[in-house]
Amino acid sequence: MAKWSIVKRITVFGGSFNSMKHMVLAPAELSWTCSFSAMHSLIDTGGGEEVPKKTAENSGSSGSNSIRRIDDYTSLVEKYRRDGNLSAAYDLLHSLQDKKNICFPVSVLNNLLAAAGGEKDTKLSCRAFRLLLFQAAGTAPLSWDCYLNLARAFIDTDDCFHLLDLLREVSVSSLPCRLIVINRTILAFAESRQVDKVVKILDKMKEWECKPDVITYNSVLDVLGRAGLVNEMLKLLSSMKEESDVSLNIITYNTVLNGTRRACRFDMCLVLYQEMVGCGIEPDLLSYTAVIDSLGRSGNTKEALRLFDEMKEREKIRPSVYVYRALIDCLKKSGEFQRALQLSDELKNTSSLDLAGPLDFKRYLRPLRR
Template identity: 75%
Template sequence: MTKWSIVKRINVYGASSFISLKHLVLAPADLSSNCSFSGLINTGEEDEEELLKKMVKHSESGSNIISKIDYMNLVDKYTRYGNLSAAYDLLQSLQEKNICLPISVSENLLVAAGEQNDWKLSCRIFREILVSAGKPLSSDCYLNLARAFINTDDCTHLSSLLKEISESSLSCRLIVLNRVIFAFAESRQIDKVLVILEQMKEWQCKPDVITYNSVLDILGRAGLVNEMLELFSSMKEDCDVSLNIITYNTVINGMKKACRFDMCLVLYNEMVQCGIEPDLLSYTAVIDSLGRSGNIKEALRLFVEMKKRQIQPSVYVYRALIDCLKKSGDFHRALQLSDELKNTSSLDLAGPQDFKRHLRSHRR
């Protein structure tokens, strides 16, 4: 019996069988040694069978020095040839021997699992990366997890993973759950976003205002205004969640995009009554919606109020008001605003960078 127990596996991408290293890792005596096994490995065209035979032969010769690069090459070969289970098993075996490969190896495996829509393996790999990364995961990790679920309605493994994260001791667990929600929204899996949100209400790590605001934005972008209003109402009933300027701006913009202009003013007035002061995004959305609905008088009133509060109007607000005044036949007032716009320095106008700054602060 050799130091390794050898298991035969069938390569799903070829006709021949090859030798797998599942649970068969030879622990290096000193990974920091200058000695390396790399010279025995052809990292180019050599197939797995020949590669692993060399590794077995080398181990039987009594040497126990194998570099991390060799293991990385082997995991990479498994991943590239589509044998993801063998790659994952090898990584697990290495962890049991306290041999840690760079996190990029697991990230590449997660990419491949997502491409194959292997949601079970994706959940396992994501869990491993989250535990071992020691730093915030990249957005690509979350997106690759979400992509694995595109062609399935089975959320059992996903729910199990997220519940485990919710009950963990991770200080960033709520951030992780919120980023998972955002990733599923980015991949247009809104039904799963709503499932996650509902389940979170029963978990130890419950949704916060950032969670709700993210889902409101997702629903608004998708044009699901009824669902957005329903969620907005449920937020008001949740004693643990305090609505903020981001909440109202998100819903107002969602209503504007859906041409529900009447609701924009209602929400604006409600926000003010709650003691929340409107900002650049609030005024821009409401003034635009009022102008489009033909309520020019109220739009101009808010325009004046905006300037009194020293919130610089944007060129978009000017153009929206000028357009609406022309349509209503008030050419004199439209000309006045047009002259005001021409005489206003571009430095005194809110521009795209101001909207971006507000949006960035809203997402934090």
């Protein structure tokens, strides 16, 4: 469709949808075509012809009626939400799924999604999320709250039918951000500690057109590690190594190192660290912190001190107060009081500028969410 056709089409359907003005700035050849059953066409891409002038000029009652109907639908959805009649809101959205040019304001859908999440209404949550996702396509990504509200609807149920159906449709759609949407959904379910659903999504993704990438795998590794499911985490790491199109990175190993450390699987930390270095991945502050702490707590203070000295020799890495204190505590427990006293004095004489602080850890904690 030509650029001016888009402008005129937006003019025909009213100026109440301010967010659509950004589509004018999108490249003319950009096309968002999805297979979602609930998506409503905002632009007629039928023949690529411009809308005749008389359509805009002579819209008369039909144009005003169209706008009035949209306003009526919006008011009705809001009324159902305020009254707590979410099933009626769902039925209304379902009845309008084949209607063209019905575009609800984002704020209305956001409120509906939040209400559906609070009421644990999985069907309505997925439908509202679908509409939000489509209307945001090409303009702005969905807010993090949208993903959290979607996840909240599934907290008290084991039924993932609507969720998996939604994500499958995302997977086969032409949205360029489809993998990002699925990855952010995984993170939202991880944040609400729905580990079983995160694993189900990953398993289904392997069957879908949109395959998991290293960000997907790293997210699931983190979920399993935080849940203490170390064996499952290590099994997933092994399967990642067999994937030809997935390359393990520093985030992968840091995630697994911290997962094994939290679960007190100190025997695995050094093995994983050596494997990481053997792959040519240089350890960073998080890597050193995890393995040094693990070695110290397992009683292997000699190797912990060696890695501590190695870390201090790295130009771009500064030791943290946490590493110093962890080592001092481990040395005391192993009866190495003299060495513990030396480290304590070293810490006292070290300027705070030469120590890693919270901001340094944030810098190394590369976000899994994108």
